[in-house]
């Protein structure tokens with residue numbers, strides 16, 4: 001897949017067949033990036049040892065030219081909330097993911113900004129900044145320029161979610177920068193979350209404004225990742241339900257504009273669309289090429305899975321849901 005400016009794009013692939021198979025699947029469907037979970041995304045427990053397959057995985061990534069690899073942290077993580085026990089577990093989880101990311105060949109650890117759970121925006125941001133400091137502090141790799149980067153993902157804004165606007169993301173990063181954490185942090189924008197938060201990313205002109213705002217308040221060099229997903233929810237609903245590219249309310253024009261934007265050739269793109277384990281990974285990666293070429297989405301969904309039943313299913317382990 002050739003993307004403008006040599007930018008790279010791939011998908012969050014399931015780990016059901018193991019790490020090496022995920023790398024090989026990425027290459028087989030034309031992906032050049034890969035996002036994974038390092039462990040069960042809905043559990044706190046982390047395996048104590050990195051899987052023995054990790055070394056073979058890293059060498060397959062190199063052979064197949066797949067990367068940057070992102071690890072999506074467990075959904076349970078909330079660095080913004082007032083509950084001390086949950087906060088401590090969240091710090092430990094993020095720290096664990098960062099400490100082990102390079103063993104998976106991962107450049108990025110992606111984490112949701114979290115929810116203040118009623119404590120208010122200012123308290124929530126202060127809490128996130130404390131959490132980021134503790135999760136990143138004094139890791140062995142801190143001085144390594146190739147050290148994994150913690151990438152904060154925007155929220156759709158539901159459930160007291162923080163970081164649903166560029167302004168709020170900038171407040172978090174400003175707080176972290178003041179503690180000297182700047183080099184270890186970057187941002188991921190999820191298109192379905194932008195849409196849920198009210199950004200009209202169906203419109204190229206709105207995307208241009210968003211990119212200008214991001215550059216002014218944060219700096220485009222700190223936009224490391226985009227989760228490229230269509231959404232079945234209403235714009236501004238603060239809800240988040242990912243669907244296949246071109247099948248949702250964002251649609252082709254906006255997704256293509258983000259995928260091809262001349263200011264974003266340094267950004268790595270990852271699909272988090274449903275049915276990755278059922279062959280729809282290939283369909284959505286093929287649709288990336290359709291979007292770049294400005295042609296109709298010729299790659300239809302397999303008939304057995306087409307339609308709303310697939311896109312509205314709720315499978316907690318699927319990357320397409322609430323990711």
Ligand SMILES: [Zn+2]
Pocket residue numbers: 190192193240241242321322323
């Ligand atoms: Zn999402």
Ligand SMILES: [Zn+2]
Pocket residue numbers: 153190227272323
């Ligand atoms: Zn996402």
